[in-house]
Amino acid sequence: MLPPFELSQPTTLPEALSALAAGDGQPYAGGTILVPDLRGGREKCRRFISLAGLEELRFIGHDDEGTTLGACTTIADIAKDPEMAIAAPALAAAADVFAGAMVRSVATIGGNICCGSPSADMVPALLTLGAEVTLSNSEGKRKIPLSAFYADYKKSVLKPGELLTAVSWKPLRQSASHLFFKLARRKGDAITVTGVSVMMAANDGKCSKVRIALGSVAPTVFRASQAEDMLRGRALTAELIEKAAKAAADQCSPIDDSRASAAYRLQTAQALVRRQLTQAWHQASSV
């Protein structure tokens, strides 16, 4: 049962930001994390600001500069967007396997980024896009790389009074491969055990660009930068890919929980990075 709580329901962004500045409570959008946490007694806050009325934050914009998603864009909006499969194939794939249909229709991209969960399924694909997030407050806004957004488990660099209002990225190179794989204990509506996204572009038989991001295997979703460094500028071989996969696994710091052991997460992180890199190299280098 939901405990009693206070709720403000702004209808414009300035209203929302001033409510936030006034300390009117914690913002939420779809509520797909908040409501179960409130019911389960895990959420102690009792004052909330609903972002559900902010239609201005629900948009998908594609142009030559790249793609921008308003923070209140739902996961279903992303899954249904006809251009997403080209603008960000891994993000479109992640949206398709994100939770279940009911959750997808209300959960938002901003909420998924801000919840800070290591199993947030949209984040690995955004990290491999090199996405930036726009953080706004009543004074103005700033843009930072998503890779600099997380400080620790469920902690971000958002300042008091700041709201994540958009996420954007530059266009993928046309020949680039962009992949996401979600490993979970069932196909629908399951929390990710190991999530891997890879972006790769090739030029002249060499890997010219690579980003690797892993979810659910560390306190935050993170970029496997050591593995990336090993591959950039090289022609990839099975041996090199295996070494990079090992390096990516070495950068993981998973825990045991009821869904899987740390050992299983490590083993599958390495296997999935290897598999994704192999597939990405195959796609990117054959164009």
Add this chain to the structure above:
Amino acid sequence: MTEIDTSPHAIVNENLRQVGKNKPRNDAPTKVYGRAVYAGDFHMDGMLYAKVLHSDRACANIRGIDTLAAKALGGVHAVLTSQDLPANNAVMTDLPGQVGGGTKDTKQPILAGDRVRFHGEPIALVAAESYELAQQALELIVVDYEDTEGVFDAFEAQEPDAANVYGDDNIVAAYKIRKGDIDKGFAEADYVLENTFSSQYQEQAFLEPEAAVAWIDEHDILNIRSSTQVVEHFRAVADALGMPHNKVHLQAPYVGGGFGGKEVMTIEVWLALLAMATQRPVKLVQTRENSFISHGPRHPFTFTHKTGISKSGKITAMKITVTSDAGAYAKLSPYILLYATVGATGPYRVDNLWVDSTSAATNNLPTCAYRGFGTMQANTACEAQMEELAKLIGMDSLELRRQNFIKTGDPNTTGQIIRSAVWSDQCATQALDALGERPDNTDTLLYGHGLACYQQSYGRIRWMKDTSESWVGLEVDGTAIVRCSVTDIGAGQMSALAQIAGEVLGIPMSEVTVYFGDGHMNPLGGTSTASRALYMTGKATELAAKNVRNNLLQCMAKHFDVSPGELDLGESKVFVIDDPGRSMSIKDMVKHCASLGVHRHSLEIYRAPPSEGLDPETGQGEVFPDFTYGAHAASVSVDVDTGEVTVIKSVGAHDVGQAINLRAVEGQIEGSALMGQGFALSEELILEKGVLTNGSFSEYLIPTSEDVPDIQSIVLESRSGLGPFGSKGIGEPVFAPVAASIVNAVADAIGTRIHHLPLTPEKVLAAMTAKKAAAEE
């Protein structure tokens, strides 16, 4: 997609007009359009709302309960603890129904007194003006616990120094079977194989959690309208409250799923107590979180199989030990253990047999009835052993099964002679064929095919002397009424009775109204459990409808000047079979008969075949009325890097005796395909020192719509069952082989077997990794 086998074995003894056909169920429109009223939908003026304080720990002494603050809260009308209850503070959880009377003590405190024995044990009840107030009151109750040592393992519970939970020795029940000569059997074997298999807790996960409203009416009758499988629980409620049986009226509206979880009482007594204490209507709908700890999940079982087998594939001996974890109270554990004991050999004839089975009490969740009722777990172990035996002797596993299938006329585990058709071979062959060719393995995916057969009883244990009553009447406008207290738990129980009565009386099922689920206004039909509802209430309804038919045909024979046997009822007419032009509408027929005072209704009772129990030393005797046989086959792929299992195709092939409603049969096969898939792959309640840690649908993983494979139903009809028109029970039987077929398919894919369910990706990957390591050594 469904195929019907009209095999030459079928005895086509009925010209059926609607039975066996694809008919929309009578309850379909009201459910599809959202008009059906469930227990939680009722509202009454002046109604209060209840909440239950469940223990948050598994074993502790209660030094005191302070309810002062809760009672003082405005809007709170009652706060009850064990101190406020009738002196015996006990409710029976024995098998419900007409006779009861198990051999073991199945009393359970209504509210914990000085001790809690499991996580979720109810401690206090609150009734208030709103759920919110009731919740606030709950939070004001202070329980002074003193944690005590517990026992959390069914084997440890049997050790002499184990913490005491139940009786003197924690043994809730034990059985043995001694048949033939086990030593001789093993001496004759060319090979002996021993394996241990175990399975986990499974949650019923019905759509509708426990829900009920209780009130006292103007005649001082205590009424309870509850989501239950068993309206006969009015007796247990009355006994618990010290009231006469006829002063408690229990009704079940449509039930949103039971699967055994609403077979023993759930929340009825709590609401009865609160209604008595407040003299107001009181309602409770359990939250999902509390539902997880409010009924008994499926028992974890461990089976050790030692099997002797000849080179030619004949089983010469089986020695099986069976252990189940009963949790903190007996509930139905003794009976579930009996089912597992009888079912230990699956659908096979074993002449030299030794079985020892034990159910032990622990401080884990009390386990109880769940579709399959012990037989399913036993069958899953047996079918794993059969595959391993086939591998050992290098024989095709279906061929090995064929060598050993029990046949009509054979004695089963307890020496009971099988009377009905046994079409295990036909079902297995068709199910496997339907899988098609196995795809070639790829770099990342391994493919496997799996098969499992089964023997599952339908109908209750024979010494329960089960009966069912039903009343059928024809109105003067030619419509019919059936009155039977059967609970409709979603499988089409109500609609099936309409179809049966309509068939016998020659009118469409849509013109039959069924009054159901009310144990005082209708004749008692008995429980919707044990795959007995269709068998028993259907049979009683068939008998009653035939009485009505016979009365009318005798009257009409005079009218047409023929013998009654020359008349038939069909297409809403009575007609002369050899001269169909001579006919009269049913409506006119009923009017005519009514004007002559012909009896147009009948109350009938159907009695299941009885027996007097088992020989305690040999375990020989007749336990069940009859059995259903069939098979399930599954094809899977396994991801070599992650261990993820994908079920590709799932095929159930069953001899259902006679389908009553083909769509309903299909519904049972499809639902069971998913329930069995969940059991095989992902469902598991996880307890830490008895405390449930994953009691939510985000962590307890039933298959979702995205996990649904291609499911195919193959329905065979031997018309050899005890039910109406030769039908057999199917609710549990179609579920019995599903998990085993998937487990066998995974073993086929990865070339090694995992002995403890469920087959999570992690376990599958570990098994593949271990196999690879062993191969490299």
